[in-house]
Amino acid sequence: MITVTKTYLPNKAKYQAYVDQIFASGWLTNNGALVQKLEQRLKEHLGVKHLILVANGSLALQVAYQALNLTGEVITTPFSFAATTNTLLWEGLTPVFADINPNTFNIDPKLIEAQITTNTSAILPVHVFGNPCEVEAIQAIANKHQLKVIYDAAHAFGTEYKDESVLNYGDISTLSFHATKLFHTIEGGAVITNDDQLAKKIRLLINFGITSPTTIESVGTNAKMNEFEAAMGLCVLDDIENIKQRRAEIWKTYQQELPSNLSFQQWNQHSQNNHAYAPVLFESEEELLKAEAKLKENSILPRRYFYPSLDTLEYLKIKQNCRNSRDIASRVLCLPIFPTLSTGQSKKVNNIISGVK
Numbered sequence: 001m002i003t004v005t006k007t008y009l010p011n012k013a014k015y016q017a018y019v020d021q022i023f024a025s026g027w028l029t030n031n032g033a034l035v036q037k038l039e040q041r042l043k044e045h046l047g048v049k050h051l052i053l054v055a056n057g058s059l060a061l062q063v064a065y066q067a068l069n070l071t072g073e074v075i076t077t078p079f080s081f082a083a084t085t086n087t088l089l090w091e092g093l094t095p096v097f098a099d100i101n102p103n104t105f106n107i108d109p110k111l112i113e114a115q116i117t118t119n120t121s122a123i124l125p126v127h128v129f130g131n132p133c134e135v136e137a138i139q140a141i142a143n144k145h146q147l148k149v150i151y152d153a154a155h156a157f158g159t160e161y162k163d164e165s166v167l168n169y170g171d172i173s174t175l176s177f178h179a180t181k182l183f184h185t186i187e188g189g190a191v192i193t194n195d196d197q198l199a200k201k202i203r204l205l206i207n208f209g210i211t212s213p214t215t216i217e218s219v220g221t222n223a224k225m226n227e228f229e230a231a232m233g234l235c236v237l238d239d240i241e242n243i244k245q246r247r248a249e250i251w252k253t254y255q256q257e258l259p260s261n262l263s264f265q266q267w268n269q270h271s272q273n274n275h276a277y278a279p280v281l282f283e284s285e286e287e288l289l290k291a292e293a294k295l296k297e298n299s300i301l302p303r304r305y306f307y308p309s310l311d312t313l314e315y316l317k318i319k320q321n322c323r324n325s326r327d328i329a330s331r332v333l334c335l336p337i338f339p340t341l342s343t344g345q346s347k348k349v350n351n352i353i354s355g356v357k
């Protein structure tokens with residue numbers, strides 16, 4: 001069976017050596033040596049000022065909303081993973097959607113201003129499939145209306161925009177290091193900011209608001225990463241260049257050999273694809289369903305990322321109809337892409353899709 005992704009497993013002996021280290025120290029969590037080491041290495045690898053490791057990408061978002069004191073309405077994209085909208089609701093915030101650009105699959109900055117009200121406190125765009133948003137246009141809108149900007153950058157590990165990390169844009173960016181992501185720590189995530197004060201506050205928020213054994217300074221939660229997760233991250237980070245190279249090769253076979261009636265996401269011209277996902281766009285949902293069924297018959301399981309469009313969720317109080325997002329969500333399919341997928345297997349995917357009429 002070939003699935004859309006397969007968790008990258010590093011050298012077992014190397015991971016075992018870290019586990020031995022953890023057992024020797026007896027320190028399993030609470031800002032341990034391996035968490036500190038991984039934070040340092042990730043900051044250097046990604047080129048960011050402050051990076052705080054957390055338990056997962058959803059908590060990274062929730063901590064970001066708390067750190068920035070968000071209230072009321074937050075303008076976000078309907079074309080994303082459920083966590084983008086659900087974390088807002090979980091924190092008592094109201095998601096308001098601005099539709100996407102059907103070419104880039106990202107929130108369309110031209111549609112943001114129409115959604116701003118006196119209750120709006122922030123904009124929450126997603127760099128969908130790692131493709132950088134129109135960060136300058138979004139910041140200009142935020143500045144004009146005094147709104148915070150949080151990027152859900154769960155897919156944007158290693159993505160650069162104009163030769164620097166795209167994670168440096170906005171007030172805060174968040175990453176997910178879930179086992180299915182390009183870079184992973186089993187479960188995990190990170191909060192990124194350039195602001196020293198915010199970074200301090202985030203460290204407080206992820207550890208119950210406790211500043212010393214006898215001081216509780218504020219409300220906080222438990223969003224800490226543990227040492228076993230950090231150890232996995234250190235091992236995977238050692239192999240990241242090979243992981244990226246292999247993904248790029250697989251994507252190339254898809255791009256070159258898939259039939260011409262399929263189209264691709266338009267990538268930001270100031271950035272290079274990090275190949276976190278392999279999304280292809282069919283001409284109709286009917287064609288997509290036919291291809292998906294044929295692939296399944298051959299034990300290949302692609303995923304309909306992202307379906308359904310989040311503006312269709314029944315539990316939302318504000319009803320909206322984001323036509324571009326609904327249309328793209330109905331026609332986009334993410335094909336298998338992971339380092340151990342062989343060229344033969346990616347060619348098989350191509351052949352099956354090409355054979356569907």
Ligand SMILES: *Cc1c(COP(=O)(O)O)cnc(C)c1O
Pocket residue numbers: 056057058059080081083084126152154155176177178188189
């Ligand atoms: C994976 C993902 C998340 C959630 O991350 P977890 O680590 O699984 O909690 C949030 N947003 C997007 C866009 C994601 O793809």
